[in-house]
Amino acid sequence: MADSLALPDGLSVLLVEDDPTNRLVALSMLRHIGIEADAVVNGQLGVQAATSKSYDVVLMDIQMPVMDGIEALRAIRALLPPDECPRIVAVTAHAVSGTRERMLATGFDDFYNKPLSIAMLREALSPPPLAEPALMIRPRSGHDEDDLAASLRNDVRAHVRALLGEDDEEFVVDLVDSFVTSSEDAVVEATTAYQGADWGTLASAAHKLKGSASNVGLGALATSWDHVEVAVRDAGQAPQDVVEAAMAETKQAITLLQS
Known part of the structure; x- marks a missing residue:
């Protein structure tokens, strides 16, 4: 700082x-x-x-x-x-x-x-910088994808450890399942809102997705949706590249966590 x-x-x-x-x-x-x-x-x-x-x-x-x-x-x-x-x-x-x-x-x-x-x-x-979000690099092979999925689950495990003070694999599974369900619904809501230029609904969906990502310890993904929410709040709309990047990262995280 x-x-x-x-x-x-x-x-x-x-x-x-x-x-x-x-x-x-x-x-x-x-x-x-x-x-x-x-x-x-x-x-x-x-x-x-x-x-x-x-x-x-x-x-x-x-x-x-x-x-x-x-x-x-x-x-x-x-x-x-x-x-x-x-x-x-x-x-x-x-x-x-x-x-x-x-x-x-x-x-x-x-x-x-x-x-x-x-x-x-x-x-x-200071408003968060609208830098290009980068949660993950697109996997180049099945091996890379497995590593990425394992890394994401380890992030969730670390988050659970910080919350509970101990490891709890059952809670990790429940948390991932909850994230996948809530995020799939919110991504549909965000996509529909963006396509219809319904900026208030998009900001609301972005806020949900930010919270869902934070809830499982995916800080970079939470930041990506924060960029969307802040852009709508400050400018009345969100840039296409920022919204599409956040959506792509979320879909990728959902796919990898389900693998």
Whole structure:
């Protein structure tokens, strides 16, 4: 992370943080990088603020009175159309192994552990780069395909180990089956939406696919769908190459995990 990371002009930020000291520190750091953020003290007020004013980014504490950050996230997602939803970043001081994966699976766009730094804030507020996604290289032979399938399953195993603190092959199988089922349906939804230029539905499908990929530890695939979701949110549509690459990667992952 670099302190020199450029931020978009006119960035509108909402801080949802109950601790007065943490709030003071975060607002001071935001001012240091040229952002006068709004701030509220619990999730309920965060929902009210995020649905009454357009924000680019919401920095959301997790453990708060009245309404916690996860409840607030779900409320905001439910109340706002996907193309009007801000980027919502989870921030907590209570992270343990697997917290990041659980937060992304819940629906947060990103996750950072306290205490925050200027560099972390810059990264949290910067839109993900729309670089060409690259989950996998197309296999050149059956042997390569077997290696790729084994590598993907090992990624899922590592994710399960991070979540549970131990290996659980039965859970790995269940998780893969759930990913395949949910992703097949969501890819159909995304394809139909893209072909009909239904950008709101595409963003919603991309969000589902991002969560599904995060749920099984396929971080690169989750990033590809995040690129689609962010493009729709920021530009009102998504570039053809970004959408088609995410779809191809997902179909390839489904095929390999079923092999």
